[in-house]
Amino acid sequence: MILVTGGLGMIGAHTARALIDLGHEVVVTAHRRTEVPSFLAGKVTVESLDVTDRDAFLDLGHRHDIGDIVHLAGSIPDEDPVRFFRTDTAGLFNALDAARTWGVRRFAVASSLGAYIGRTEIPWHEDLALPLTALPHLIIAFKKAVEPLTTHSLQGSGVQPVVLRIGTIWGPLVDPESPFFYIPPYISAVLRGEKPQPLYADDGGDCCYAPDAGRAIALLVTAETLRHDTYNVSSGRPFTNRDFADALQAITPGLRLELLPGRQGGPGDNPYLDTTRLAHDTGYTPAFDVAAAVADYVAWRADNPR
Structure with missing residues (x-):
């Protein structure tokens, strides 16, 4: 079974749908958004979860045999940036803790095309060094920080990190x-x-249409082998x-x-975003x-x- 946190949000729901289409069982977590989209109704297990609650997060492993995690849950910043960073970092660390505790195969996590801001080369590809530059939004700043936090947290664990540099999805x-x-x-x-x-x-x-983005993520999570830990996710x-x-x-x-x-x-x-690496390792091509x-x-x- 594959766990998708934030699985009733736009990208999470389309990822869950794509995983189901590939024949996998999926459990999604939801916190603020509880309405199940019509295309997922009756097809996924929905768990109400605040990902900042470590005990509740780890308890999912007692109810489900989870083999992979796609961590997409996140919050929207308010006037207090420290509270935003604290909330989303707690959720990330609990998801990483679960990945290590359960011994999952892969842990995919959302980063952002905003990580490339400051690079003038076009298209943006994964081999570009990420620049040190001012970023336009707290969410982009957090997503950029997610990358080393994830890869270093999973070193030596046997869990493969999959950093998803997700493009502009709609x-x-x-x-x-x-x-x-x-x-x-x-x-x-x-x-x-x-x-x-x-x-x-x-x-x-x-720009990438959400069903294509969801399918790209699903292919990365379920591919037999991946040659890299970081992938651009968009239309290419x-x-x-x-x-x-x-x-x-x-x-x-x-x-x-x-x-x-x-x-x-x-x-x-x-x-x-250049998606050559994604296409080479998974066979992905956008349908839209x-x-x-x-x-x-x-x-x-x-x-x-x-």
Whole structure:
């Protein structure tokens, strides 16, 4: 059985779905979010768990035969950064403690494409040294710290760490007014019949539809062998705002979206993740391009609030 913490969140739920599709039993933990998505209903075991509670976390091992862990649970910072770091570090350490105690095969943990901020080479690939630079958000700072904390904690344990440098993910279950990626609010405005604020046509960069991200993570967790401990998780190809506008217009009769010419910051390239390593070790290829992702998401939103 595979444990997915934060398994009712967007990335966790799609990871659980992909693992089920690969024939695995899955137990997911939930804390604040308790509604089970329709595509998981009746297919996963749901455990209510605050991952900062070490005893409760370790007790899962008495009820389930857990062979791998995907740690995706996390919180949103408030006005107190120390409280945020304390909470998410406690959850990480309890998950690592469980991995070592239970002797699981693999421990996959969420990092972020933000770890590469400061590198000018495009696309970003796993062999780049991570720069020491100011980071724009507490979540990115924590995700970057997760990497050495995880790999050093598992040294000598027999548990293989899998650091997931996850790209810009969106799709079913994303916050429709997400403060982290402007495309979901843009689509939400269109679905409400409103005229969204115009975007610069050539701005864009990394982007991956959630079902593809979930499948990538599932393939990394279940692969017979992995040659590396760190993998980029995304589509492996950049998008532009023009791609999204064209996709929305193609499925919405009469819709005309205004785009500003060029890039807001002037000529240049938009950063995105190289997924060559992921594809080589797992055979992963994304199933959704922008047009297919937009069509699928709009159909999903017809029956779901997020």
